[in-house]
Amino acid sequence: MSMTSPAKGTALSASAPLPWSGLLALSTAAFTAVLTELLPAGLLPRMAPALGVSEARVGFLVTGYAVASLAAAIPLTALLRGLPRRPVLVGTLLGFAVSDAVVALSSSYALTFGARLVAGCMGGTLWAMLAGYAARMVPPERRGRAIAIALAGITLALSLGVPAGTALAEALGWRTAFGVLAAVAVLLVGWIHARVPGFPGEAPHARVPIARVAVLPGVPTVLSVTLFLLVGHQVMYTYVAPFAAHAGFGRTGLVLLLFGAATVPGIWITGLLVDRRPRTALLGALGLCAAVLLTLGLAGGVPGVLPVSVALWGLAFGGAPTLIQTALVDVSGPERADVATSLQTTVYNAGIAAGSLTGGVVLAGPGPGALPWTALPLVAVALGVVVSGGRNAFPSTRRGRRESSDRP
Template sequence: MTVSSTSSQVKGARLPWSGLLALSCAAFTAVMTELLPAGLLPAMAPPLDVAESRIGFLVTGYAAASFLAAVPLTAALRGLPRRPVLCGALLGFAVSNTLVALSSSYPLTFAARLLAGAMGGTLWALLAGCAARMVPAGRRGRAVAIVLAGITLALSLGVPAGTALAGAVGWRAAFATLAVLAVLLVGWIRLRVPAFPGEPAHARVPLARVALRPGVRPVLSVTLFLLLGHQVMYTYVAAFAEHAGYGRTDLLLAVFGTATVAGIWVTGVLIDRHLRHTLLAALALFSGALLTLGPGTARAHPLLVGAVALWGVAFGGAPTLIQTALVNASGPAEADVATSLQTTVYNAGIAAGSLTGGVALDSLGPEALPWTALPPALLALATVAAARRHAFPGRRHAVAPQGNAPVEPVP
């Protein structure tokens, strides 16, 4: 297939907006379910008769379950049709959030959160693969960007809105609302997301072989480095802002959230034609923001806010770019397995970044955080720059001749 014929087909193809938005809302629901307890520590602790720190463990438990469950559950469910697995994960969210809304027992609440984490690990492994299979190869990046925009909207708008809703009508009502939303999404997905088949047993590529594909390993490495560097700063941004004499952490986070929306919009425009260069620019922007914050210039508050905005633009687009590169490297038919590996690496990066940032904060002080985050950010940039043949090629991709084969660059 020539580049011109591929381009004309892609240009004429219409995106299946309803199905993609359903998947985006599923991503929104997953992020809301994961992070909502973090904004409700004082409200949830007395009814459950525990300290606020134990409510924080509800987020930790979710992440741990997602980390542990993503690969084995995805591997076990590879043979099943994709749409029922998606719906089952959402019904798992509905059950979990219903239990949290009704429970007065901390152990039961924690168990419900573990269920939600396992469902989250399964859901994240499916979303990008389903989006990629719904569109021609030349629209794959934009489709993934639409789906992953649900993450950005949850972080920038959903979590603050959920916290406000909990303040107005109670935290139990907020979790019940998420349960209802998950059930409604099941109906939407059944109507608008195609019934993609699972992988027949004879056609399944072993998980280890997917992981060892040349293009997959660099993408997973970039995922780890980016999340490690990002989480060093994001987890302790309040301590860094306080050290800089900037007392409005809420405003700083609002700037970051708004900038991520801009970042994912720019990414959606550029991703299908310029994935490699857009990702290089995003990682360079993140590194530049850290270099701006490092020398103590954060005490100049306009520079602090500006650097955080640049960081938000970079981070808004980078995960979508990396996810699309992973789908291209693995092939859409094996994207679920590859994405389950990425989910595990993603959560490992979050945990490692939070731990590394905490050690740096305790031993060296808040001013060391940008310098601690900079090396993994530069490693991510260097990995993308070096991996131009398989993982992050500079040229556009054609449709793969077989569903299980990775797409190859058009000569």
């Protein structure tokens, strides 16, 4: 079996090796974006005096990035969808490089905040195109694994990159850390030019309006699963520290480390299953998330239960975004994946915001013991959607799916 590359007109053989160098370049782009987004959160005490503001206002540098990413994903993707893909990818990385360089050099909070807004816009654009780009580099039957490799940079950034970046800032200064990030983004541009193939943008006659992409068969189902899973996850994850204290396990750093470390094998297992048993893998991940929340609600205070449960939670959640993202690319088609993923990026960030808000209300009201019971029904809804109505969006196997949208 082979697939025609829309860029070159050449056949991609199903038995050909994965384009590891190109996929790892995309994964490094994801790593760079996540590190750019989250690094200020670990540097509040160091950045605040240099910028002449409070730590809370430095925290707004993360908030501003997230808001810009949420607001920019759909309009920028719509604006750029007709352009060749590689120049757009390179442009986002250069945007990251400029932003990080400005942050490294600036002593003005206003200028730094503006640079963070630019970085957020670049992030919204990158997340909208990353999975679709990886999917177009391989035959359809290897698409899931390619997406898993590209998105693995997110997991590595969360579990290893942020702690390493914080340690670098402690050793050499926070400005050096952002300078290194800027240099990495520039070097990554050369890597992408050398190893990542170019693909055309959407031809004017082939462009489907965003509203129509949103209602393509299967797309609303995938977006709804994304929303309910993220709201439920964030209710618990945002306030895991007060819950751990409530459960009598005060070592929040260890809890977060267990979660982050467990996402790595979660991604690896997903890479093995996503192209062969995607529905089974997603049902297993969502079912395990629900079981963990039930266990935490019933027995979170029992010695040993919390760390084991958190590790299983990380294992399950680590692979879920890749499974959902692959399903979205399948139902939208790679040519429309950027637009569909921009919708998912917006839903994803909305889920994070709604989950954090909901968890805060619960924490201030019933208290931390109610967090698992608040998150559990939301994750159960996501699981129920996949079980009852998701066979079109989440089939038992990816083999044999129609791939007409891949061909010119």
